[in-house]
């Protein structure tokens with residue numbers, strides 16, 4: 001069971017350091033824990049969490065090792081900083097910054113090739129769910145990642161985790177029912193047999209029920225990961241599931 005806290009564009013270095021030092025002493029139950037600070041706070045988080053089992057992830061990573069890509073960060077640069085995990089394809093990247101299935105696959109493959117673990121996000125919009133297209137959207141998004149892995153000859157990888165994040169549930173307070181999450185996770189796993197996290201308004205109150213579903217292997221938590229007590233409670237609830 002993996003619980004990842006996606007901080008989005010919150011917590012600069014100072015606040016990240018304070019949070020991570022407190023996280024060291026928090027009761028997080030028996031789950032694997034990762035925090036995903038903004039780029040400028042990664043170094044501070046790595047330093048504060050050194051010697052613990054808590055991982056630090058970037059919120060994105062470019063496919064090139066270096067080059068003329070203003071505003072981007074590469075996998076080797078993250079590794080140099082002591083960061084060994086990256087999120088790719090978050091719906092905010094897909095919706096606001098033009099990320100496509102193709103760029104998500106390129107980012108994921110390059111990260112894996114450079115020795116990073118990857119959390120690749122997929123999920124349908126509200127309109128797509130209402131139109132009955134959830135299955136076809138997931139087949140397209142996850143299928144693109146599976147095809148990319150196949151072409152690169154890394155079809156069997158331990159470095160990849162999928163996060164199923166229905167777009168309509170992200171930051172909205174609306175959560176997929178445990179049954180909806182289970183159905184989507186089972187579909188994802190039928191295409192690509194990797195662990196699948198659920199994301200979308202996970203809170204202390206719903207973490208146990210969601211994490212109890214057989215194909216839910218953890219959670220990607222946004223807003224509720226910014227507060228230490230709420231994040232720690234989610235970790236403990238998931239740990240009991």
Ligand code: PEP
Pocket residue numbers: 006008165169170171172173199200201202220221222223224
């Ligand atoms: C996320 O950012 O991945 C997310 C799921 O956000 P929230 O928990 O705030 O819905």
